[in-house]
Amino acid sequence: MTSRKYFLTPGPSELYFTVPDHMQAAMRDGIGSISHRSSQFQEIFSHTVNQLKQLLNVPENFQIAFTGSATEVWQLLIQNCTASQTYHLVNGSFSSRFYEFSSQLGRNAIKHEVPFGEGFDINAVDVPEGTEMICVTQNETSSGVMLPVEDIYTLREKYPEMLISVDAVSSVPYLDIDFSKIDSLFFSVQKGMGLPAGLGVWIFNERCIERCKQLTDAGKVIGAYHNIPELVKNSEKSQTQATPNVIGIYILGKVAEDMLRKGLETIRQETAYKASTLYGLLENHPKFKPFVVNPAHRSKTVIVADLLEGLTSDKVINAMAEHGLEIGKGYGQHKATQVRIANFPTSSKEIIFKLADLLEKL
Amino acid sequence: MTSRKYFLTPGPSELYFTVPDHMQAAMRDGIGSISHRSSQFQEIFSHTVNQLKQLLNVPENFQIAFTGSATEVWQLLIQNCTASQTYHLVNGSFSSRFYEFSSQLGRNAIKHEVPFGEGFDINAVDVPEGTEMICVTQNETSSGVMLPVEDIYTLREKYPEMLISVDAVSSVPYLDIDFSKIDSLFFSVQKGMGLPAGLGVWIFNERCIERCKQLTDAGKVIGAYHNIPELVKNSEKSQTQATPNVIGIYILGKVAEDMLRKGLETIRQETAYKASTLYGLLENHPKFKPFVVNPAHRSKTVIVADLLEGLTSDKVINAMAEHGLEIGKGYGQHKATQVRIANFPTSSKEIIFKLADLLEKL
Numbered sequence: 001m002t003s004r005k006y007f008l009t010p011g012p013s014e015l016y017f018t019v020p021d022h023m024q025a026a027m028r029d030g031i032g033s034i035s036h037r038s039s040q041f042q043e044i045f046s047h048t049v050n051q052l053k054q055l056l057n058v059p060e061n062f063q064i065a066f067t068g069s070a071t072e073v074w075q076l077l078i079q080n081c082t083a084s085q086t087y088h089l090v091n092g093s094f095s096s097r098f099y100e101f102s103s104q105l106g107r108n109a110i111k112h113e114v115p116f117g118e119g120f121d122i123n124a125v126d127v128p129e130g131t132e133m134i135c136v137t138q139n140e141t142s143s144g145v146m147l148p149v150e151d152i153y154t155l156r157e158k159y160p161e162m163l164i165s166v167d168a169v170s171s172v173p174y175l176d177i178d179f180s181k182i183d184s185l186f187f188s189v190q191k192g193m194g195l196p197a198g199l200g201v202w203i204f205n206e207r208c209i210e211r212c213k214q215l216t217d218a219g220k221v222i223g224a225y226h227n228i229p230e231l232v233k234n235s236e237k238s239q240t241q242a243t244p245n246v247i248g249i250y251i252l253g254k255v256a257e258d259m260l261r262k263g264l265e266t267i268r269q270e271t272a273y274k275a276s277t278l279y280g281l282l283e284n285h286p287k288f289k290p291f292v293v294n295p296a297h298r299s300k301t302v303i304v305a306d307l308l309e310g311l312t313s314d315k316v317i318n319a320m321a322e323h324g325l326e327i328g329k330g331y332g333q334h335k336a337t338q339v340r341i342a343n344f345p346t347s348s349k350e351i352i353f354k355l356a357d358l359l360e361k362l
Numbered sequence: 363m364t365s366r367k368y369f370l371t372p373g374p375s376e377l378y379f380t381v382p383d384h385m386q387a388a389m390r391d392g393i394g395s396i397s398h399r400s401s402q403f404q405e406i407f408s409h410t411v412n413q414l415k416q417l418l419n420v421p422e423n424f425q426i427a428f429t430g431s432a433t434e435v436w437q438l439l440i441q442n443c444t445a446s447q448t449y450h451l452v453n454g455s456f457s458s459r460f461y462e463f464s465s466q467l468g469r470n471a472i473k474h475e476v477p478f479g480e481g482f483d484i485n486a487v488d489v490p491e492g493t494e495m496i497c498v499t500q501n502e503t504s505s506g507v508m509l510p511v512e513d514i515y516t517l518r519e520k521y522p523e524m525l526i527s528v529d530a531v532s533s534v535p536y537l538d539i540d541f542s543k544i545d546s547l548f549f550s551v552q553k554g555m556g557l558p559a560g561l562g563v564w565i566f567n568e569r570c571i572e573r574c575k576q577l578t579d580a581g582k583v584i585g586a587y588h589n590i591p592e593l594v595k596n597s598e599k600s601q602t603q604a605t606p607n608v609i610g611i612y613i614l615g616k617v618a619e620d621m622l623r624k625g626l627e628t629i630r631q632e633t634a635y636k637a638s639t640l641y642g643l644l645e646n647h648p649k650f651k652p653f654v655v656n657p658a659h660r661s662k663t664v665i666v667a668d669l670l671e672g673l674t675s676d677k678v679i680n681a682m683a684e685h686g687l688e689i690g691k692g693y694g695q696h697k698a699t700q701v702r703i704a705n706f707p708t709s710s711k712e713i714i715f716k717l718a719d720l721l722e723k724l
Contacts, residue, residue, distance in 0.1 A: 007395035012605060020389045027382045032558030033369035035690070068430025071604030075587040101586040190605060196394030198430075198560050198607025223585075224463040225437040242433035243374060243552055245560025245607060328397070 005321065006351060009328040010141050010170060010302045010342040016194025017346055022254045026247050036246060042238035044246070048253030049238075055256045055264060056172065058203055059179050065231040066244055067200035070169045070188035072226065074101045076202065077165050077184060080212045080228045082107055082132040083220055087162075089120055089147070092140035093331055098167065099135070116334075117143050117304075119297030122151040132211070133163040139171035141191075142331035144304030144340065145297050149177050156181045163207060170302050172201075173256075173264060173345065174271045183207050189252055192301060194346040199248035204228070259345065267345045274343050274352040275300040281356050287311045288359070291338055303341045304330065311362070313339050319362060325355055367683065368713060371690040372503050372532060372664045372704040378556025379708055384616045388609050398608060404600035406608070410615030411600075417618045417626060418534065420565055421541050427593040428606055429562035432531045432550035434588065436463045438564065439527050439546060442574045442590045444469055444494040445582055449524075451482055451509070454502035455693055460529065461497070478696075479505045479666075481659030484513040494573070495525040501533035503553075504693035506666030506702065507659050511539050518543045525569060532664050534563075535618075535626060535707065536633045545569050551614055554663060556708040561610035566590070621707065629707045636705050636714040637662040643718050649673045650721070653700055665703045666692065673724070675701050681724060687717055 007014040026032060034040050049064045058064065067073055078086060078101060088099040090113040102109035112125055127134060134155055138147050156164055165184040168175050172187040179185070184204040190197035212228040222228070230241045259267060279298060282288040282305050291304040307313060313329045316339050320327050330338025343352065369376040388394060396402050411426045420426065429435055440448060440463060450461040452475040464471035474487055489496055496517055500509050518526055527546040530537050534549040541547070546566040552559035574590040584590070592603045621629060641660060644650040644667050653666040669675060675691045678701050682689050692700025705714065 004390070004392050007392065009395070009397055011397040011399065012395050012608065015389075015394050019394070023385060023389055026558075027377075027385055028366070030366050030369065032377050032381070032552075033371070033374050035371055035373040036559070037373065068434070069604040069606070072430065072587050075585065078586075104583070104586040106583045188605060190394075196388075196607075196609045197398070197605040198610055221466070221468045223437065224440075224466040225434050242431040243550060243559040244431070245558075245610075246374065247558045248560055248607075 003324060005326040006324055007326045008342050008347060008351070008355060009326055010191070010340050011328065012190040012197050013342045013344050014194065014346050015196065016255050016258070018255060018258045019194060019196070019251060022251045023247070026250055031250050032247055034246065036240060036243045041246060044250050044253065045238040045240070048249050048256065051253045051256035051260065052201070055260055057179065062179060062203050062205045063209070063232055063235055065202045065204070065226070065235055066240060066249055067202055067226055068198070070167070070186050070200040073186040073200050073202045074098045075105065076223070076226055077133065077135070078102050078105050078107060079223045080215070081163055081184070081208050083215055083218070084108055084132065085110065085130045086133050086135060087127050087131040088112070088135045089125065089137065091118055091120065091143060091145055092116055092137065093142035094167065094169070095135075095137035095140060098137065117145060117291050117293075119145050119147065119292070119294055120151065122154050125155070127155075127159050127162065131159070131162050133165055134159060135165045135167070137167040138175060138177075139168060139299050139301060141170040141302050143291065144299045144302045145292050146171070146299040148296060149175075153178070153181045163211060171299070173259060174268055174301050176268065179205075189248065191342070192344045193252065193255055194344060195248060195251055195255060199245045199252065201252075270349060271300050271343060271345065274347070274349060275303060277352055277356055278303050278341060278343065281359055285360065287362055301343050303343055305339050305341070307337050307339065312336050316359070316362065320355065320358055323354070323358055325351075325358065327355070365686060367688040368686055369688045370704050370709060370713070370717065371688055372553070372702050373690065374552040374559050375704045375706050376556065376708050377558065378617050378620070380617060380620045381556060381558070381613060384613045385609070388612055393612050394609055396608065398602060398605045403608060406612050406615065407600040407602070410611050410618065413615045413618035413622065414563070417622055419541065424541060424565050424567045425571070425594055425597055427564045427566070427588070427597055428602060428611055429564055429588055430560070432529070432548050432562040435548040435562050435564045436460045437467065438585070438588055439495065439497070440464050440467050440469060441585045442577070443525055443546070443570050445577055445580070446470055446494065447472065447492045448495050448497060449489045449493040450474070450497045451487065451499065453480055453482065453505060453507055454478055454499070455504035456529065456531070457497075457499035457502060460499065479507060479653050479655075481507050481509065481654070481656055482513065484516050487517070489517075489521050489524065493521070493524050495527055496521060497527045497529070499529040500537060500539075501530060501661050501663060503532040503664050505653065506661045506664045507654050508533070508661040510658060511537075515540070515543045525573060533661070535621060536630055536663050538630065541567070551610065553704070554706045555614065555617055556706060557610060557613055557617060561607045561614065563614075632711060633662050633705060633707065636709070636711060637665060639714055639718055640665050640703060640705065643721055647722065649724055663705050665705055667701050667703070669699050669701065674698050678721070678724065682717065682720055685716070685720055687713075687720070689717070
């Protein structure tokens with residue numbers, strides 16, 4: 001069949017259902033042509049920032065900045081908030097790459113690593129003195145492991161002087177986190193927000209700004225493109241340093257508004273309900289089991305299944321594709337033996353039930 | 363009137379006339395949801411690269427990479443291709459900011475500066491020994507000054523061992539340059555290519571790659587995000603390091619294809635013809651004069667007019683806006699006393715004639 005697929009992949013995923021309409025409006029209203037120094041852009045910028053602050057419950061002492069991707073934010077965090085030592089909780093491909101970025105940028109990057117698919121015993125985490133920033137990946141898109149926010153708060157209590165950075169790439173907006181217990185959070189728009197890729201969102205507080213100032217006062221190089229002083233200076237004018245992805249920023253504000261209208265509590269409840277449907281299936285089906293053993297560490301938004309009895313990911317993916325549903329392969333070496341399913345806000349209960357029915361019959 | 367404006371601004375500008383259709387196709391075909399590791403994305407990536415190589419006549423020894431903006435490329439060039447000293451021809455805001463980036467990144471940045479609105483006497487340019495990269499802005503979007511390609515070739519002959527980097531942000535695809543006489547060229551898609559902003563294009567040769575290798579071999583930090591080794595490694599697989607602006611890359615390939623179909627020679631002739639219409643008007647109208655005095659240095663794609671007899675940019679801009687045409691203010695301190703007009707491929711002769719008629723009557 002040639003009809004278009006519905007994307008339940010945890011990379012770029014199905015667009016939030018209002019996106020095509022917003023894109024059409026953007027084309028009609030010339031949003032792709034307006035100057036990024038115009039008052040019209042400033043209104044779009046501040047609307048998006050305000051909607052995001054409401055949606056994610058971001059306090060006043062945090063700035064919101066736009067980047068090209070979440071990957072870019074890894075570099076910005078390391079360059080702007082650290083000079084010597086970073087500490088990383090690593091349990092998958094994305095947390096590992098963040099750790100590698102820090103080494104490549106000349107920092108003493110220290111990792112606490114557990115096997116792929118496992119979460120952390122937070123009491124076993126011992127962050128060495130001299131660490132400037134603790135980097136946690138709240139939702140490992142590669143393995144489907146989730147780090148409970150309480151564990152992040154424990155780190156804050158134990159190491160109040162260190163900055164805490166939270167990679168929430170694939171858990172926003174489901175994630176309910178108390179920003180007063182972290183210093184930075186970032187995500188990309190093509191996952192839970194359901195936008196086309198090409199925009200990262202970086203949220204950081206005054207402690208990050210202060211740390212950056214200490215570095216520049218000490219003559220450290222913090223980068224010239226998208227550094228904290230430039231981001232803050234421009235953000236105060238509701239502008240950006242360079243011409244940004246204007247349409248992306250516009251649609252992000254519109255989708256945040258749509259989600260606020262629906263109610264984030266409703267979205268969270270639906271997400272949890274859809275996740276329990278899928279995990280229930282995986283636990284009771286002879287050919288599947290949830291990859292993440294500890295239920296407390298199972299992501300609600302990226303659900304990873306081990307395939308049993310010789311079932312391959314190709315077989316599962318093709319069987320779903322016949323019915324128009326695209327799900328993801330396992331990550332890296334688990335490509336053939338796992339599948340990954342995105343459980344983002346745009347996917348209705350009906351879509352998830354349809355998927356569950358089809359998986360049930362395999 | 364409330365009808366939408368037609369953008370003749372040299373920032374983001376009017377979209378190329380085929381863009382809304384391509385955007386609609388992208389929405390319909392789910393391009394916003396496909397994985398950037400899928401074969402479908404690889405086909406899009408290689409199609410876009412191939413079309414751009416044909417359109418701009420890029421030789422085989424050059425790589426094409428995608429970034430978040432052209433501004434990002436300034437940093438990448440400095441970090442990946444230099445360790446100590448850069449040289450900049452500065453005659454406006456963008457060439458000046460490139461120069462400042464180099465200083466901020468800790469390089470010994472040397473500038474040869476001429477007043478805003480003037481071009482360069484290339485024989486007066488004396489690049490000091492130890493310079494690793496000469497940075498030229500082929501088309502200064504802020505002032506409307508153009509650097510003739512012959513002058514760039516003169517630099518190449520005089521300083522064959524130095525890398526030459528060409529900022530062609532607002533002259534692509536009109537610019538006709540011999541890539542064998544430069545090492546790098548970059549642009550952003552929201553000017554002459556007529557796309558929505560949010561994508562930069564960086565073209566670089568094997569000399570840049572080799573120089574980067576020397577730096578990494580010597581233990582220099584070249585950045586972790588979008589550095590040359592990562593860009594090349596991924597590009598060879600028709601992929602990107604991070605999830606990119608997939609729709610932007612898709613539409614860029616489609617527009618390049620559209621322009622190839624029309625014929626770049628035709629586009630160049632039309633551009634030159636429209637430019638001569640506008641410059642002719644400015645020279646003969648009592649209330650205008652071309653800001654750039656030397657005709658050899660007048661940009662064909664960004665046309666800047668000095669306003670005489672007390673005419674202000676607000677007055678001119680509003681008079682045009684009444685007829686649905688949006689033109690730009692002067693840059694920075696020339697905001698009130700100059701206007702800037704984009705003469706990009708998407709603007710037909712009819713639109714430019716209409717503008718010229720309206721300006722004529724002022």
